[in-house]
Amino acid sequence: MRRGAVFPRRVQVGPVVFRDPFFTCSLLYLLLYFDSSQFLRIGLLAACLHECGHILVFCLLFRRLPVIEVTMTGFCMQTRGLAMKPWQRFGLAAAGPGTNALLAAAWYLRLCQQFTVWDAAFWAANVLTGLFNLLPVPPLDGAQMAAALAHRK
Template identity: 30%
Template sequence: MKESRIDVSAGAALLLALLVFLLTGEELLALVLPAAAHELGHLAAILALGLQPRRFSASLGGFSLDYAGDPGTLGHVGIAAAGPAAGLLYAWAASRLGTSSGRDWLCLSAGISLLLSLFNLLPALPLDGGQILSRLSAAALGEERGTRLCRITQLTVAALLAAAGGILLLRGKGAALLLMGIGLLFGGETTPGLVKKGIIR
């Protein structure tokens, strides 16, 4: 059996170093723990379905987990949904703990996890929501039509995000949302290969 691997791109390594440079320890934890909870959710679902995680990749676009085996459409959907579900659970727990202990960084972490989970549920590849949509639409409509639907949905969601981000930028609220929209516009993949392979983010 092929051994599982961890890949970290140069871009991801530089981004991590930049975060270590800029953020305090608590801020770093506030950011890392939600991401860890999210990915652990995916991993737990993969293992629960008796599948083998093959590769964990970290890049500038985010994290992705590649797994071997075919648990069927519902299994793939469950694996994709497990990440945001774990993130929401973490958000609730961190919020409770943060407010009861007076640790503001935990409340920040809860907010980050909430944002991350909801964002990942957007129906746009390569996000988890896009994965769910691609699996369900491929099962319902066939791969070709399913891929087309996913592409249209992705472009629509990305365009709306970019437009909202543009408005926020013009109002002096920063470029973050605009950059996210542009990232989704050009960063998504809707090839049949991705729908077939077990890759989730």
């Protein structure tokens, strides 16, 4: 029996495409079930807000929702085949780390007022998510920003 016959390999709901949804949801369920410290939840929240920054800038630039692909390794926007100017590509790539930087700055100010473990974890998750995505390794945002800068010259 083919795997795709029982478990679909691709499910699309509007602009959101789920790759291997059964296995992705199963893995996420198991990870969240054993996440008693809630650090995974906080990290996922930082990652989701990171992507929301990209989506917001995409909507402002192109006046439509992007296609978002959800896989076991995370989710990202599909921009292949979309004609973008270098400044648009740079801004779109910088939006995610920029969102994490803004959230980290806001939560640093909050931590200065009142220190809680959740707030410290959320601050750290945003710092780490933003910095990790600035690495110049494809398909991360740092590589997209570097490519946009190189194309501009």
